Amino acid sequence: MGQLRHYLMNRNLLRVTLYVGLIVAAFAILLPLLWAVSTSFKSYPDVLAHPYQLLPRSLHPANYVEAFKTIPFLTYFLNTVKVSFFTCLGTLITSAMAAYAFARLRFPGRDALFLIYLSTLMIPRQVVLIPNFIIMKTLHLLDTHWSLILTGIFTAYGTFLLRQFFLTIPNELEEAAIIDGYGYARRFTQIILPLSQPALVTLFIITLLNIWNEFLFALVFINSDAKRTLTLGLAILRGDFDVQWNLVMAATLLSILPLVLIFLAAQRFFIEGIALSGVKG
Amino acid sequence: MEWAMIRSLTARERKDASAAAIFLLPNLVGFLVFMVGPTIGSIAISFSSWSLLNAPTFAGLQNYSDLLKDSVFWQTLGNTAYYVFVKVPLNMFLSLLLASFLNKEIHGRNALRTIFFLPMVASSVSVALIWQPLLDPTSGMVNKLLSFIHLGPYPWILSPNWAMPSVIMVATWKELGYFMVIFLAGLQGISSTYYEAAEIDGANAVQSFWHITVPLISPTTFFVLITSIIGSFQIFDLTTVLTNGGPANATNTLVMYVYQAGFKFFRMGYASAVAYALFVIILAFTLIQNQLSKRWVHY
Numbered sequence: 406m407g408q409l410r411h412y413l414m415n416r417n418l419l420r421v422t423l424y425v426g427l428i429v430a431a432f433a434i435l436l437p438l439l440w441a442v443s444t445s446f447k448s449y450p451d452v453l454a455h456p457y458q459l460l461p462r463s464l465h466p467a468n469y470v471e472a473f474k475t476i477p478f479l480t481y482f483l484n485t486v487k488v489s490f491f492t493c494l495g496t497l498i499t500s501a502m503a504a505y506a507f508a509r510l511r512f513p514g515r516d517a518l519f520l521i522y523l524s525t526l527m528i529p530r531q532v533v534l535i536p537n538f539i540i541m542k543t544l545h546l547l548d549t550h551w552s553l554i555l556t557g558i559f560t561a562y563g564t565f566l567l568r569q570f571f572l573t574i575p576n577e578l579e580e581a582a583i584i585d586g587y588g589y590a591r592r593f594t595q596i597i598l599p600l601s602q603p604a605l606v607t608l609f610i611i612t613l614l615n616i617w618n619e620f621l622f623a624l625v626f627i628n629s630d631a632k633r634t635l636t637l638g639l640a641i642l643r644g645d646f647d648v649q650w651n652l653v654m655a656a657t658l659l660s661i662l663p664l665v666l667i668f669l670a671a672q673r674f675f676i677e678g679i680a681l682s683g684v685k686g
Numbered sequence: 687m688e689w690a691m692i693r694s695l696t697a698r699e700r701k702d703a704s705a706a707a708i709f710l711l712p713n714l715v716g717f718l719v720f721m722v723g724p725t726i727g728s729i730a731i732s733f734s735s736w737s738l739l740n741a742p743t744f745a746g747l748q749n750y751s752d753l754l755k756d757s758v759f760w761q762t763l764g765n766t767a768y769y770v771f772v773k774v775p776l777n778m779f780l781s782l783l784l785a786s787f788l789n790k791e792i793h794g795r796n797a798l799r800t801i802f803f804l805p806m807v808a809s810s811v812s813v814a815l816i817w818q819p820l821l822d823p824t825s826g827m828v829n830k831l832l833s834f835i836h837l838g839p840y841p842w843i844l845s846p847n848w849a850m851p852s853v854i855m856v857a858t859w860k861e862l863g864y865f866m867v868i869f870l871a872g873l874q875g876i877s878s879t880y881y882e883a884a885e886i887d888g889a890n891a892v893q894s895f896w897h898i899t900v901p902l903i904s905p906t907t908f909f910v911l912i913t914s915i916i917g918s919f920q921i922f923d924l925t926t927v928l929t930n931g932g933p934a935n936a937t938n939t940l941v942m943y944v945y946q947a948g949f950k951f952f953r954m955g956y957a958s959a960v961a962y963a964l965f966v967i968i969l970a971f972t973l974i975q976n977q978l979s980k981r982w983v984h985y
Contacts, residue, residue, distance in 0.1 A: 419891055423787050423790065423792070424792070426787060427784070427788070427792075427798055429785050430784060430802070431798055431801045431802065432803070433859070434801055434802055434804065434805060434862070434863070435801055435804075435858065436827075437816055437817060437859070438804065438805070438816070440816075440820060440827055444819075445950055446835050454823070455898075459827075474735060479775060484731075498712070499712040499713035499716065500713060500854065502709040502710070503709060503710050503712075503713035503714060503715060503717075505709050505854070506705075506706040506709040506710045510702040510703070510705055510706040510709065511699050511702045511703070511706075512706040512707070513703065513704040515706075518714075519807070521722065522717070523845070525717075525721055525722065527916075527968070527969060527972065528721075528725055528965060529916070529920050529941075529961075529964060529965055529968060530966070531920060531922075531941050531961045531964060532724075532725060532728050532958075532961045532962065532965050533720070533721060533724035533725055534726060534894045534944070534961065535724075535728060535944075535954055535957055535958050536723065536724030536725075536727035536728050536729060536731065536958075537720060537724050537950055538722075538948075538956075539717070539731075539738075540720070540724065541737060544737075555716065558716055558717075558720075559713065559716035559717045559720045559721050560721065561717065561721070564713060564717075572769050579983070584811065589705040589708075589709070592830070594846045597843075609972070614807065617809070617827055618808075618809030618810065618923075620809065620811055620922070620923040620926070621922050621923070621941070622944070624926075625945070625948075625949055629819065635809075636809050636811040636812075636923070639811050639812060640811050640926070640927050642815070642939075650819050653815055654815075654816070657812045657815045660805065660809070660812055661809070661812050663807045664807040664808070665804065665808075667805055668803070668804070669800070671867065672800060676799070676803070676867050679864065679867050679868060
């Protein structure tokens with residue numbers, strides 16, 4: 406009896422430790438974000454106040470309007486939306502088509518070509534940065550959004566991810582469709598694509614995360630202020646010595662907000678997608 | 687009859703091949719132009735001396751021999767290695783620990799998972815902007831909080847010795863949830879009967895973690911190890927915005943050096959050589975890990 410009580414006490418102690426550990430960890434993750442939110446609503450004197458103010462003494466939502474005026478936030482934002490939209494669209498369409506060929510069609514040299522696709526997965530993006538800079542210069546695409554979109558679309562990752570998924574769709578479905586007289590285009594768009602929704606959403610989310618947050622290629626390719634993306638526009642704020650952190654935090658939070666909202670709305674796809682690409686990929 | 691079947695098969699194959707050409711074309715053209723071509727071109731450029739202003743001249747192995755003598759290259763390599771070999775194990779340990787906590791039947795599990803994953807959707811640029819004022823030695827919140835438990839003040843990103851640990855801390859804060867999610871998926875594949883059997887045998891939680899969770903999750907651990915080593919060697923955004931490579935080059939990384947060589951000093955050949963060195967290092971680590979994995983990964 407005493408032993409059982411001892412055992413149960415240990416168990417409860419463990420549970421309490423577990424909860425305390427998790428709550429401390431969650432607090433450590435959330436605090437910087439909450440601080441950013443709090444700062445974004447502070448007046449400028451409040452930001453510098455001594456003693457330190459965790460919460461704003463008065464709320465200044467006007468900081469968000471001010472952020473739009475002090476930096477061309479709207480331009481950066483729309484540029485990022487544009488680059489992200491076309492990169493995601495291009496990636497989804499071209500990868501799905503190529504993946505269909507690799508997964509479902511027989512053609513000479515298929516395995517060799519797929520091996521080339523696979524081997525580029527290992528190559529860090531920085532290796533292709535300089536040659537792509539020269540290509541963009543030659544094509545007169547430097548300082549255009551196309552330079553970011555074109556280098557963003559053609560990674561082997563999408564083709565690889567979708568090919569793996571297409572392979573899991575039973576062949577019989579397509580064989581039946583062939584008997585019904587479906588051509589390649591109809592089989593692809595009416596059978597394969599609808600059944601691949603989870604993989605397509607995963608690829609969309611991963612591509613969106615990468616391109617929305619991309620920094621290095623934008624830094625190298627983009628020159629004029631009117632073409633800057635959010636990461637680039639925000640990064641140069643750091644250079645100012647009399648940074649108004651309340652405005653910077655307002656702009657930073659606004660730049661994260663769309664992805665946070667998409668994440669909260671489609672959390673299942675984020676988590677399952679990352680688990681899918683992680684465990685099986 | 688048989689002949690007709692073979693003929694129809696080859697006819698199908700021929701049709702397949704021409705359809706494949708159309709399906710492949712859009713991706714293949716872009717892939718060759720923006721990925722395969724540049725990968726090969728990058729080797730060629732690394733054997734040249736090229737400032738972009740005049741035509742490239744053949745330089746043989748000059749860039750690579752310069753590289754071996756370049757103290758900044760070795761320093762950036764050292765900094766990058768410091769970052770990789772401290773952050774990766776730290777991050778893996780913490781994310782596995784969190785994942786095994788969250789794998790239990792507890793209240794608020796989904797809410798906690800959401801919180802841990804949240805920083806992952808933010809760009810490294812915005813993460814750096816959020817953390818920079820927090821790490822300010824005099825006015826930053828981190829030192830203010832630590833002073834409550836009589837620690838500090840620490841110089842964080844303003845001191846060469848503290849800058850890299852600060853970068854590692856911020857990177858861990860951002861990436862923890864990502865690896866936690868992958869570990870969590872792996873943990874869900876472990877049958878609870880192992881843990882029940884261990885409990886009957888009188889194993890405590892720590893023993894269960896080391897003797898059941900760690901070996902059974904090893905394929906996931908291997909995947910996380912490889913991807914996070916590859917990703918961490920490429921650190922650029924965070925150090926560029928948080929510390930700009932400083933102070934005194936303490937957080938200048940290999941990819942930052944590729945950028946500096948190429949677009950500050952306009953030495954395209956040299957920058958390509960640095961980029962290739964990075965690739966070879968990543969490749970070597972991946973191959974070594976792959977060999978070593980045979981000893982500790984249990985499929």
